[in-house]
Amino acid sequence: MLSRIVGIKWVVVSAWMVSLGLLSLSAEADEVRLKNGDVITGKVLRKLDEKVVFKTSYAGDIQITWSEIETIKTDEPLAVTLTDRTNIKTPIESNEAGKATIQLAQQEQQENSEAQTKEIPLSDLMYINATPELSGVGVNWSGRINLGGSITQGNTDTTTLRLDGESIARTLNHRLTVAAVVNRATSDGYNTQFNNRSSIKLDRFISKKWYVYANNTLENDKFRDIKLRTMTGVGSGYQVYERPDLNLFIEGGLNYVTVNYYDAENESYPGARWAVKYDQRILGGNTQFFHEHEVLLGLDSASNALAFTKTGLRFPIIENFNASIQYNLDWAGQPAEGRKSVDSALIFGLGYSWQ
Known part of the structure; x- marks a missing residue:
């Protein structure tokens, strides 16, 4: 009988403690x-x-x-x-x-x-x-870095390496974007790919959607005879969407292009620039589709045209790590003598992103 009474008391005390816990959780909500x-x-x-x-x-x-x-x-x-x-x-x-x-x-x-x-x-x-770009307090840093490559040995020894990254600093009225890409490839001890591209762009928002920008891009590609191509300009853009799950901007302006070649005669010309950057979370928000393109049209000659595009998907692996597949296409309307107009690549990589 005594044990039964003790058991009932423990049940009552336990129920009372659980009720207090639930009330506490409710009060804190x-x-x-x-x-x-x-x-x-x-x-x-x-x-x-x-x-x-x-x-x-x-x-x-x-x-x-x-x-x-x-x-x-x-x-x-x-x-x-x-x-x-x-x-x-x-x-x-x-x-x-x-x-x-x-x-x-x-x-x-x-x-x-x-x-x-x-x-x-x-x-x-x-x-x-x-976030800082809305409140105006602090800086929102975001970006990613990706690495891809392959090594084959046997009848042919080949090595490929691709490293690219982007970092964005966003405040209420400014956005600074810095990006770079490096590609290297060898076959039987000989270089078969050697190029680099880096860019910096500063946006100054004059309203919630509209902004003006200044940009500069440097590019080197040994196998396209480009020792250094510089593209510098200014323009304006419109931020259609800027959310964690959806981003889209469209911009256009004027650039001045200077190209120093290894063998061909150097050249420079003014150009009109058009660019789009778009990314969106799909398939329940875990996978990201992205597309970017930039087009420059020479104002002195229509043949002085350049286009750079990349389109792909990023898949989550664990925490901030992801896998990606993307298709890149670069086109030049007037390449150096003996070079092709189009360079394309299907790229698989592993990446890390932060926000």
Whole structure:
């Protein structure tokens, strides 16, 4: 009998402790109340444009339309950007429909006094936990580096190596892009491919979508007789999309092209430039499709035309590592004497990306 009573007590105590744990978890959860009366608990991850990403234990990450929210409450301070571009770190509390109370000063900055608070319309909360290019605070560094190659031995000894990388620094008003690619190949001890290409481009955003840019590209290709080709110019662009899952910009401008050849006569000419860069997450968001092309058309002669394209897919492996397959095509309207107009390559590689 005594053991039964003790057992019942343990069951009661255990149930009481579990209830306290559940209440504690509930109390620590962020809460969103919609205009239709639904209440969602979980964690506010971010707000970009008119969508809030909310993490729930039962449905994962969900998106909620901001205009459908009646009240919102967060337990922890979040990085908030207001419509007047003020950036603060504050918890959010809604005591009235369509309004929010925020802290205008942090507790540690006002010793022995309470932080100042202010009630504002929910519509004044422009971003929550936004990236630097949206909030204007800090720099968002992203990029990737890829390595590919092969070694064969036997009747023919061949070695190929390709290394390429890109790094992008993004702030509210600027974007700096630096990229480089190196290709090497040998066959029976003789070089069969030897080229390098590097570029730098600085964008200055004059609105949310429009920007002006300055660019410079250096290229060397021994087997196309190019000792050094320099392309320098300015222009403008339009950022159609700029999101983690979708990016697209279109730009055009003027470039001045200078080419120093190993054997042929050097040349230089003005040109018009057109470029597109596009990438999008597909197949559930794990695989990335990408396409880039750049076209330069000589203003002195239509035959002085150049085109560079690459199209491919990146597949995730583990964490930030990925595998890729891409098709590159370079075309020159007037190549050096004895050289072909088209160079193409199907490339397989392994890469690492960061963001």
